[in-house]
Amino acid sequence: MSNTTEEQVYAECLKAESKGLTYSDYMNIHPDAKVEQIVMALNSLLTKGMVELFHVRNELIYKAVKKEDVGKAGNLNGEEQVVYSTIRASGNEGIWTKHLKSKTNLHETVIKRCLKVLEQKALVKGVKSVKFPTRKLYMLMELTPSEEVTGGPWFTDQELDVEFVEHLTRSCYNYILMKSFPKNPSVVYTKEYSSYPNATAVRKHIMDRKISQVELTVTDITMLLDVLVYDGKVERFVAQVDDDWGEDDMETNSDWVYKAVRDGKTESAWQECPCGVCPVVEFCTETGPINPAGCTYYNKWLDF
Amino acid sequence: MKFLQLDGLETLNSALAFETPECRVFGSIEPYSCKAAGSDKKLYKQIEIKYDPSHSPPEDDGFRYIISPFGPLDQAASRRTLFYLIGTLNASFPDYDFSEVKPEQFRKETSVAMVINSVNLTLLSHGNTRAVKDLRIWDAIDSLIDFEDSDVYSYNPESDSDPNDEEGAGTLWSFNYFFFNKKMKRIIYFTMRGVSYGAPSEDDDFSDMSEDDIGFAPRRRSLRHDDFVAGEMDML
Numbered sequence: 313m314s315n316t317t318e319e320q321v322y323a324e325c326l327k328a329e330s331k332g333l334t335y336s337d338y339m340n341i342h343p344d345a346k347v348e349q350i351v352m353a354l355n356s357l358l359t360k361g362m363v364e365l366f367h368v369r370n371e372l373i374y375k376a377v378k379k380e381d382v383g384k385a386g387n388l389n390g391e392e393q394v395v396y397s398t399i400r401a402s403g404n405e406g407i408w409t410k411h412l413k414s415k416t417n418l419h420e421t422v423i424k425r426c427l428k429v430l431e432q433k434a435l436v437k438g439v440k441s442v443k444f445p446t447r448k449l450y451m452l453m454e455l456t457p458s459e460e461v462t463g464g465p466w467f468t469d470q471e472l473d474v475e476f477v478e479h480l481t482r483s484c485y486n487y488i489l490m491k492s493f494p495k496n497p498s499v500v501y502t503k504e505y506s507s508y509p510n511a512t513a514v515r516k517h518i519m520d521r522k523i524s525q526v527e528l529t530v531t532d533i534t535m536l537l538d539v540l541v542y543d544g545k546v547e548r549f550v551a552q553v554d555d556d557w558g559e560d561d562m563e564t565n566s567d568w569v570y571k572a573v574r575d576g577k578t579e580s581a582w583q584e585c586p587c588g589v590c591p592v593v594e595f596c597t598e599t600g601p602i603n604p605a606g607c608t609y610y611n612k613w614l615d616f
Numbered sequence: 617m618k619f620l621q622l623d624g625l626e627t628l629n630s631a632l633a634f635e636t637p638e639c640r641v642f643g644s645i646e647p648y649s650c651k652a653a654g655s656d657k658k659l660y661k662q663i664e665i666k667y668d669p670s671h672s673p674p675e676d677d678g679f680r681y682i683i684s685p686f687g688p689l690d691q692a693a694s695r696r697t698l699f700y701l702i703g704t705l706n707a708s709f710p711d712y713d714f715s716e717v718k719p720e721q722f723r724k725e726t727s728v729a730m731v732i733n734s735v736n737l738t739l740l741s742h743g744n745t746r747a748v749k750d751l752r753i754w755d756a757i758d759s760l761i762d763f764e765d766s767d768v769y770s771y772n773p774e775s776d777s778d779p780n781d782e783e784g785a786g787t788l789w790s791f792n793y794f795f796f797n798k799k800m801k802r803i804i805y806f807t808m809r810g811v812s813y814g815a816p817s818e819d820d821d822f823s824d825m826s827e828d829d830i831g832f833a834p835r836r837r838s839l840r841h842d843d844f845v846a847g848e849m850d851m852l
Binding site: 408409410413420424438440443444445446447448470 | 777
């Protein structure tokens with residue numbers, strides 16, 4: 313009899329998926345079930361490692377463990393199980409030993425011992441994060457650390473590969489520059505010109521020329537293009553504005569195209585100040601009819 | 617490195633945890649012996665491989681690794697000092713691993729007297745005369761390490777490698793000094809930090825806090841099981 317209850321309980325847990333099943337949930341589904349049988353079933357499932365117990369805000373929630381994970385935690389004792397499931401819950405971000413301590417409420421030495429066992433069984437591994445290089449992080453052996461932890465393509469061995477990033481950014485800029493202005497330096501493209509590259513095009517260029525050894529995604533390239541935009545080297549705008557262009561279209565990144573900036577507008581401070589571009593600057597003296605005190609250009613410029 | 621349980625430090629350490637109108641101060645004096653324990657073996661190997669030129673391939677530009685606050689790193693004695701200091705940090709902060717810390721993040725202080733002066737200034741400016749005048753911490757430390765024969769090093773990490781400067785902890789300032797007596801094979805690790813009142817303390821309820829807000833309790837280093845772990849390695 314208890315086997316069927318066990319199977320039922322397990323089935324309900326599976327159905328509940330990541331939401332988990334509470335004792336009252338089960339009672340609602342099977343109002344005629346006996347308390348002792350449910351409790352025994354749950355205990356048995358917990359011991360077999362088929363179900364996990366979570367304690368959330370005074371409630372006990374049971375979640376079914378995925379089939380592949382069931383065998384692994386089988387030979388661990390209670391404390392090791394707790395450490396293992398807490399580490400598993402951190403996914404590919406990993407968890408810091410200090411947080412592991414506070415989440416499990418286990419003593420430092422206990423955790424150290426459990427980690428040793430888990431490492432020996434090749435269930436967990438230590439990883440380093442680029443954000444916190446001295447913290448001791450652990451995650452499940454089979455997971456790949458997330459980009460947060462490794463820093464993505466920009467980091468090699470926990471160090472920001474500045475040369476790589478600069479080289480790539482320069483290559484992107486050169487490509488955009490090439491597509492932004494015609495070979496003849498004294499002319500510019502008309503406003504109908506529509507071959508300004510978008511992020512995908514830049515990425516294709518970079519990958520085709522094998523400028524980067526590492527595989528880069530459009531998101532990675534967009535990060536570099538953003539740097540160019542913020543540095544004022546490149547400007548970005550929406551390629552085509554259709555008649556039905558609305559607020560939502562603003563959000564899609566793929567509509568941005570990039571054009572190199574070459575106006576030289578901000579090349580000299582003299583151009584900012586009225587005197588620099590004043591047509592009568594040579595006649596301007598303190599006592600004459602044209603003088604700094606009564607200068608209309610200054611009045612306009614200073615008139616916020 | 618092995619933590620030493622020595623008498624007389626209890627009172628000193630409690631005097632180093634105090635409050636001022638601007639901040640809470642937490643300080644601790646921890647003695648360590650230069651006996652490598654447990655994971656130190658792995659650390660020693662790591663350092664040797666990283667900095668010993670006989671380990672690296674000839675094309676490697678070992679030049680940038682040689683100069684360090686501990687002396688030229690192609691000498692075993694310099695590497696050993698680095699090893700002791702990193703080992704001490706690892707022992708004092710069990711949740712951290714300082715093995716990748718670069719030697720440049722340490723500094724050899726000019727003299728014990730200057731360090732004493734600097735620490736006294738900090739204590740005084742925070743209104744604590746008791747530690748120095750009444751409890752005479754320097755006499756106590758001198759009896760443990762013998763200043764005449766000691767070198768002092770400081771650890772000045774980037775904020776991402778600073779165990780005293782965790783996110784949300786509200787640390788305003790901190791220092792880390794190591795009094796190292798080679799003959800005695802001993803290190804006294806003296807650290808102190810000032811924490812703003814805005815930061816959460818151990819009295820707060822942690823259950824609703826995000827990961828990085830976990831409060832910073834005063835560091836009271838009690839004996840831990842691994843301080844007695846067998847399998848020690850005498851490196852000297």
